[in-house]
Amino acid sequence: MLSSISRLAFASTLALTAALLPTAGVAQQAPLSAQESDPRVMGWMQGFPPPADKIITQPDSVYFSFPRLRWSVCHLREFLPTEEISRGTGAPVPLPYLSPSAFADERATIDALTFTPIGGSAPMTWEQSLYANYTDGILVLHKGKVVYERYFGCLDEGGKHAAMSMTKSVTGLLAQILVAEGKLDETRRVRDIIPEIGNSAFASATIRQVMDMTTGVKYSENYSDPNADIWLYSKAASPLPKPEDYTGPDGYWEYLQQVAPEGRHGDAFHYKTINSDMLGWIISRVTGKSVTELASERLWQRMGAEQDAYQTVDGKGVPFAGGGISAGLRDLGRLGLLMLNKGEINGERLFPAAVSERIAKGGDPAKFSGFPTIPGGSYTSQWWVFHNKHGAYAARGVHGQTIYVDPTAEMVLVRFASFPTAQNGRIDPTSLPAYQALAEYLMAKD
Amino acid sequence: MLSSISRLAFASTLALTAALLPTAGVAQQAPLSAQESDPRVMGWMQGFPPPADKIITQPDSVYFSFPRLRWSVCHLREFLPTEEISRGTGAPVPLPYLSPSAFADERATIDALTFTPIGGSAPMTWEQSLYANYTDGILVLHKGKVVYERYFGCLDEGGKHAAMSMTKSVTGLLAQILVAEGKLDETRRVRDIIPEIGNSAFASATIRQVMDMTTGVKYSENYSDPNADIWLYSKAASPLPKPEDYTGPDGYWEYLQQVAPEGRHGDAFHYKTINSDMLGWIISRVTGKSVTELASERLWQRMGAEQDAYQTVDGKGVPFAGGGISAGLRDLGRLGLLMLNKGEINGERLFPAAVSERIAKGGDPAKFSGFPTIPGGSYTSQWWVFHNKHGAYAARGVHGQTIYVDPTAEMVLVRFASFPTAQNGRIDPTSLPAYQALAEYLMAKD
Numbered sequence: 001m002l003s004s005i006s007r008l009a010f011a012s013t014l015a016l017t018a019a020l021l022p023t024a025g026v027a028q029q030a031p032l033s034a035q036e037s038d039p040r041v042m043g044w045m046q047g048f049p050p051p052a053d054k055i056i057t058q059p060d061s062v063y064f065s066f067p068r069l070r071w072s073v074c075h076l077r078e079f080l081p082t083e084e085i086s087r088g089t090g091a092p093v094p095l096p097y098l099s100p101s102a103f104a105d106e107r108a109t110i111d112a113l114t115f116t117p118i119g120g121s122a123p124m125t126w127e128q129s130l131y132a133n134y135t136d137g138i139l140v141l142h143k144g145k146v147v148y149e150r151y152f153g154c155l156d157e158g159g160k161h162a163a164m165s166m167t168k169s170v171t172g173l174l175a176q177i178l179v180a181e182g183k184l185d186e187t188r189r190v191r192d193i194i195p196e197i198g199n200s201a202f203a204s205a206t207i208r209q210v211m212d213m214t215t216g217v218k219y220s221e222n223y224s225d226p227n228a229d230i231w232l233y234s235k236a237a238s239p240l241p242k243p244e245d246y247t248g249p250d251g252y253w254e255y256l257q258q259v260a261p262e263g264r265h266g267d268a269f270h271y272k273t274i275n276s277d278m279l280g281w282i283i284s285r286v287t288g289k290s291v292t293e294l295a296s297e298r299l300w301q302r303m304g305a306e307q308d309a310y311q312t313v314d315g316k317g318v319p320f321a322g323g324g325i326s327a328g329l330r331d332l333g334r335l336g337l338l339m340l341n342k343g344e345i346n347g348e349r350l351f352p353a354a355v356s357e358r359i360a361k362g363g364d365p366a367k368f369s370g371f372p373t374i375p376g377g378s379y380t381s382q383w384w385v386f387h388n389k390h391g392a393y394a395a396r397g398v399h400g401q402t403i404y405v406d407p408t409a410e411m412v413l414v415r416f417a418s419f420p421t422a423q424n425g426r427i428d429p430t431s432l433p434a435y436q437a438l439a440e441y442l443m444a445k446d
Numbered sequence: 447m448l449s450s451i452s453r454l455a456f457a458s459t460l461a462l463t464a465a466l467l468p469t470a471g472v473a474q475q476a477p478l479s480a481q482e483s484d485p486r487v488m489g490w491m492q493g494f495p496p497p498a499d500k501i502i503t504q505p506d507s508v509y510f511s512f513p514r515l516r517w518s519v520c521h522l523r524e525f526l527p528t529e530e531i532s533r534g535t536g537a538p539v540p541l542p543y544l545s546p547s548a549f550a551d552e553r554a555t556i557d558a559l560t561f562t563p564i565g566g567s568a569p570m571t572w573e574q575s576l577y578a579n580y581t582d583g584i585l586v587l588h589k590g591k592v593v594y595e596r597y598f599g600c601l602d603e604g605g606k607h608a609a610m611s612m613t614k615s616v617t618g619l620l621a622q623i624l625v626a627e628g629k630l631d632e633t634r635r636v637r638d639i640i641p642e643i644g645n646s647a648f649a650s651a652t653i654r655q656v657m658d659m660t661t662g663v664k665y666s667e668n669y670s671d672p673n674a675d676i677w678l679y680s681k682a683a684s685p686l687p688k689p690e691d692y693t694g695p696d697g698y699w700e701y702l703q704q705v706a707p708e709g710r711h712g713d714a715f716h717y718k719t720i721n722s723d724m725l726g727w728i729i730s731r732v733t734g735k736s737v738t739e740l741a742s743e744r745l746w747q748r749m750g751a752e753q754d755a756y757q758t759v760d761g762k763g764v765p766f767a768g769g770g771i772s773a774g775l776r777d778l779g780r781l782g783l784l785m786l787n788k789g790e791i792n793g794e795r796l797f798p799a800a801v802s803e804r805i806a807k808g809g810d811p812a813k814f815s816g817f818p819t820i821p822g823g824s825y826t827s828q829w830w831v832f833h834n835k836h837g838a839y840a841a842r843g844v845h846g847q848t849i850y851v852d853p854t855a856e857m858v859l860v861r862f863a864s865f866p867t868a869q870n871g872r873i874d875p876t877s878l879p880a881y882q883a884l885a886e887y888l889m890a891k892d
Binding site: 058059086089092157239251281288290317328330 | 491524526527529534537
């Protein structure tokens with residue numbers, strides 16, 4: 001890893017928002033367990049100063065590698081320049097909770113729920129799954145009330161956690177809102193909105209193709225290849241001044257201007273982060289606002305949020321629309337409620353019902369493959385759609401982040417986690433069936 | 447400036463929290479006026495992307511030079527890693543205001559107030575002084591009510607602004623609270639609390655000497671001298687990984703361990719930022735909390751703050767106790783009210799009355815010199831005390847930042863500014879007499 005330090009230094013943890021890769025069959029040494037790797041147990045950054053071997057510093061190959069990442073997911077702003085997503089200066093609107101005694105009863109019941117992991121044979125309890133997934137925080141809302149909430153590791157109710165690629169779903173939601181309001185025509189080509197996209201492969205893609213990641217663009221995230229596009233993107237995205245001999249793109253948007261084609265637009269879903277940053281640029285061009293400003297104005301300032309969120313930026317102040325947000329657990333719960341309740345929260349309408357409906361409907365499953373834990377699924381407007389019997393859909397980010405919306409069970413689940421590897425394909429087997437079991441339990445109570 | 451780019455890159459704008467230098471007699475070309483240099487007029491960072499010559503980027507020799515600094519003072523987190531000073535997740539307590547019509551009347555009256563600048567002969571109006579001082583935000587509280595509030599340039603009521611060396615006064619306030627509560631003995635030597643301070647000149651200083659900056663420590667901020675201590679401090683403080691050939695101190699605290707003596711402890715006040723960082727370390731050692739945590743727990747979470755604040759950090763996550771805070775204007779108004787009302791706000795006591803009393807009493811004016819605009823003044827617990835007929839005292843930061851507390855007039859004034867140069871000695875002549883005139887006006891109304 002040492003040889004990549006200079007290359008990675010102060011990159012926007014971009015490399016680390018890696019694709020949601022399918023489960024790989026690579027044998028690995030068992031990492032420390034969730035309990036063993038708890039940052040409080042590890043002793044990271046405790047003391048003034050902490051012992052030398054307990055200090056977590058740059059570069060990201062250090063601070064964002066397991067087990068250190070279990071501390072860093074709650075502290076990204078301490079490593080990187082960021083922009084605020086402001087909640088404004090008014091009073092938050094507290095989420096409704098079950099009564100304390102009902103809450104305690106419900107927690108005990110939920111913790112004891114059992115399910116069978118994908119590909120497994122032995123049942124697992126809900127509580128076991130929290131540790132299996134290195135959960136840092138989990139919140140469950142049923143019919144608008146918090147029925148379950150727990151914190152672990154680096155997180156507490158006043159803390160913020162990296163949302164990783166759930167950021168894409170915020171970007172996609174903003175875009176879908178603009179589409180529903182008639183401010184963004186999804187049938188237009190990128191070059192019609194951003195003429196300076198030039199000869200980039202993005203130029204001829206439609207907005208909808210960008211939103212659904214069905215563009216034909218070259219972008220490899222093969223970390224073992226020193227010429228992989230991810231490294232160039234990381235260099236472009238670094239907020240540091242470029243080295244004097246650097247001649248590559250400076251910032252997310254210059255990178256997007258030189259993307260080569262690969263395949264045909266519209267043919268298939270390929271999970272490539274650059275689509276999300278392309279969408280962020282489109283949103284900003286159309287609205288005259290940064291994605292942080294827009295997320296603040298349209299969501300955080302109006303949903304009763306109790307914390308500001310923030311988003312990492314490149315060297316020109318452009319927020320990382322593909323992975324840069326950190327936020328409070330409950331505030332992402334509010335975002336999930338907004339999706340479930342089709343744009344309404346606290347008796348106020350924030351966006352047209354068509355927004356949630358369009359996302360819940362999903363994309364074309366025929367164009368979707370490569371994710372064994374999401375058979376028959378699709379990806380649309382930067383959200384993952386399961387096309388299961390409950391019509392569930394989700395925001396997802398590496399290392400186990402999710403906002404899971406189950407319209408049938410009227411359930412919203414938010415989980416922050418710091419799973420040792422970036423592969424959600426390894427996390428889904430003990431997550432998705434657990435969510436389904438919980439949804440069925442909650443429905444059975446009604 | 448170009449030769450200093452690599453040296454300055456990603457320093458914690460440390461060089462730019464320069465001493466509050468006395469007015470120098472150097473003739474300079476007149477800079478752009480406040481109106482001409484308004485960031486909205488200049489067009490900084492407008493557009494997606496902004497025109498190339500309107501993008502503000504690293505290093506700090508670029509982003510923190512006038513006129514760009516007029517934008518950057520509201521956006522430091524977009525350049526630097528930071529830690530949050532959390533307000534918690536509850537509801538803010540709004541500041542009381544005059545009625546809208548009384549407020550409008552009062553504003554018109556105050557804007558028309560006149561005073562004579564120090565060393566001047568012609569009178570100036572209050573409103574003229576706001577532009578003369580490149581004011582970004584100004585808030586005046588009289589008897590606990592907001593009677594005047596205006597925003598300019600980069601700032602609005604939801605924004606945050608660099609507090610610069612007013613940060614020292616937050617650090618000093620926290621220390622004074624610990625002293626009043628018996629948790630920090632100001633007569634002890636630094637080495638008794640931080641044994642690993644080793645042979646540093648700080649080792650034999652008392653805590654009170656550190657609090658009052660009467661230590662005998664070598665620290666030069668001569669920017670034209672490439673070997674000046676400020677450059678080494680900047681390198682130590684940079685949050686970036688150190689170059690491979692770097693052998694100097696890493697972080698604020700390692701720097702403090704190698705400070706050489708200069709003069710005798712206790713003899714005289716010398717405004718040297720390293721005292722504030724020494725004090726921050728002492729506070730953290732004594733409390734087991736970072737200064738950001740402590741400022742959150744003791745102040746921001748309890749004073750009804752409406753915004754989180756934040757503080758820049760070094761490469762090891764240590765907050766810059768000498769200059770790193772950015773905060774909302776009204777929240778610093780709450781801090782000023784706490785000082786004026788001797789530890790009480792919103793009917794709650796946050797710290798003993800002795801804290802404000804000790805600070806208001808001041809240090810030894812006989813040890814204070816070199817600040818022509820503060821004749822007979824003193825510096826104690828990191829606050830400036832004027833020893834004037836109103837018993838006023840202040841937090842002060844370069845480029846025109848102040849929290850000015852006038853106990854006689856029951857007035858608190860907070861000003862954020864982005865004056866072209868770092869010298870408060872140039873700003874005081876059109877500020878301090880204006881504050882006095884306003885205080886007298888408000889008293890005369892009673």
